[in-house]
Amino acid sequence: MAQSSKQEPFEPFEFHVTPEFNEQYLFAAEDYHPRYLATDSGPPLVHPGLLLNQSNVTRSPSFSLRGWMAGIHAAEEVEFINPARVGKRFRVTWKVLEEYEKRGRHYTVIEALVVEEDGLEILRRRTHGLLVKRGEGG
Amino acid sequence: MKMTRETPMGTEFIGKKKRLSEARVLAFSGGRFNASAWPGKNIHTDLEFAKSYGLPTRSASATQYMAYLVELMIDLFGEGWLNHGKMNLKFIAIVDVDDELVSKAVITSKEVKDSKVSFTLSVWCDNQQGDKVAIGTATGLI
Numbered sequence: 137m138a139q140s141s142k143q144e145p146f147e148p149f150e151f152h153v154t155p156e157f158n159e160q161y162l163f164a165a166e167d168y169h170p171r172y173l174a175t176d177s178g179p180p181l182v183h184p185g186l187l188l189n190q191s192n193v194t195r196s197p198s199f200s201l202r203g204w205m206a207g208i209h210a211a212e213e214v215e216f217i218n219p220a221r222v223g224k225r226f227r228v229t230w231k232v233l234e235e236y237e238k239r240g241r242h243y244t245v246i247e248a249l250v251v252e253e254d255g256l257e258i259l260r261r262r263t264h265g266l267l268v269k270r271g272e273g274g
Numbered sequence: 275m276k277m278t279r280e281t282p283m284g285t286e287f288i289g290k291k292k293r294l295s296e297a298r299v300l301a302f303s304g305g306r307f308n309a310s311a312w313p314g315k316n317i318h319t320d321l322e323f324a325k326s327y328g329l330p331t332r333s334a335s336a337t338q339y340m341a342y343l344v345e346l347m348i349d350l351f352g353e354g355w356l357n358h359g360k361m362n363l364k365f366i367a368i369v370d371v372d373d374e375l376v377s378k379a380v381i382t383s384k385e386v387k388d389s390k391v392s393f394t395l396s397v398w399c400d401n402q403q404g405d406k407v408a409i410g411t412a413t414g415l416i
Contacts, residue, residue: 157306164302165341166292171353184348184356185341189302192337194316208329209336211364212410216344219356268328 146196146230146246153182158222161186172222182220187259191228191248201267210243211264217257225253233262242267277350279391279416283384287395289346289377294334299371302338334369339377339399339408346377346397351414361397363410374402379412390415 161183162168171181193199201207220226227250234245244265250258275287304313317324317332324332340363347355369375376399383394392415399408 156308160301160307161341164298164338165345166290166298167341167345169345181353181356183341184344185302185338188337188340188344189335192335209365211362212336212340213362214340214360216356216359219353 145198146193146232147198148230149190149195149197149228150225151190151195151228152225153186153220153222155180155222158182158186161189179221179223182222182224184216184259187220187226187250188214188261190226191250191259191261193230193246193248193263193265195228196230207244207265207267209263210266212261214259214261216259218252220250220252220258226258227251227253275349276352277381277393277414277416281381281384281393283381286380287346287350287378289342289349289379291374291376292339292342293374294338294369294371296371299334299338303335331368331370334371334373336363336365336369336408339369339375342375342377342399343379343397343408343412346379347412347414350379350395351393351416355414359412359414361410361412363397363408365408367401367405367407369401369407373407375399375407382411387415 158172162172165183165185172183173180228248230246230248233247236243244267245262247262249260252258300313300319303318313319315323317327317329318335321332347359379395379397381393382396385392395412397410397412398406401407
């Protein structure tokens with residue numbers, strides 16, 4: 137496994153979770169648990185699927201495949217740190233942890249951190265992407 | 275289906291069957307419903323777009339079925355899993371529109387840590403053919 141030290145920053149991405157935006161993901165995930173619609177202890181929880189999807193590195197305003205044809209989501213390590221609440225704004229930051237070649241294929245490992253507007257850390261994930269050149273797809 | 279500290283090793287759990295209909299894939303990966311150009315074109319929502327990037331077909335976002343596994347973990351551990359839960363996954367097959375997936379888990383280890391019991395589970399998603407499309411592990415505390 138060869139490693140490179142190429143590190144390119146991705147601009148942060150911010151998003152606001154309205155009740156309507158959360159419900160879009162409840163529909164998508166077929167998960168209408170009441171915890172995502174109303175709670176006795178405060179605003180509803182943000183559906184985890186929304187947080188995972190909105191923290192994909194493709195959300196970065198400066199995302200680029202840097203000459204590769206496509207990036208295939210190959211593996212994932214995710215750590216949930218705190219529940220997120222509807223009505224809040226969130227900021228996602230990314231950093232490239234590693235780029236490497238394995239069995240002739242190129243991979244990148246990117247860490248995403250989702251933080252609530254008040255500074256509360258919500259989740260951290262490390263995404264392993266397989267970088268594909270034209271003709272390698274599939 | 276919630277786990278307890280006494281739930282034994284080897285116990286298996288099966289989540290709800292989910293169908294990745296066209297509408298649900300677009301809702302997950304097409305951007306906000308109120309966007310002017312909804313659904314946004316990307317490798318998950320548009321076949322021609324996927325082919326233009328050298329991919330043989332479009333596929334559902336892996337984060338969509340990661341969410342299915344997270345739902346199963348919250349069912350087992352409760353909402354507290356969102357304060358400490360971890361999951362490591364590999365995505366080993368393409369998931370197409372209209373595929374049906376079921377999340378599954380089996381307890382592979384348990385260990386007392388301080389006043390908590392730490393569980394490790396082998397987790398995966400099967401499609402309608404019974405083929406695994408995602409495999410990995412998850413941990414949680416009770």
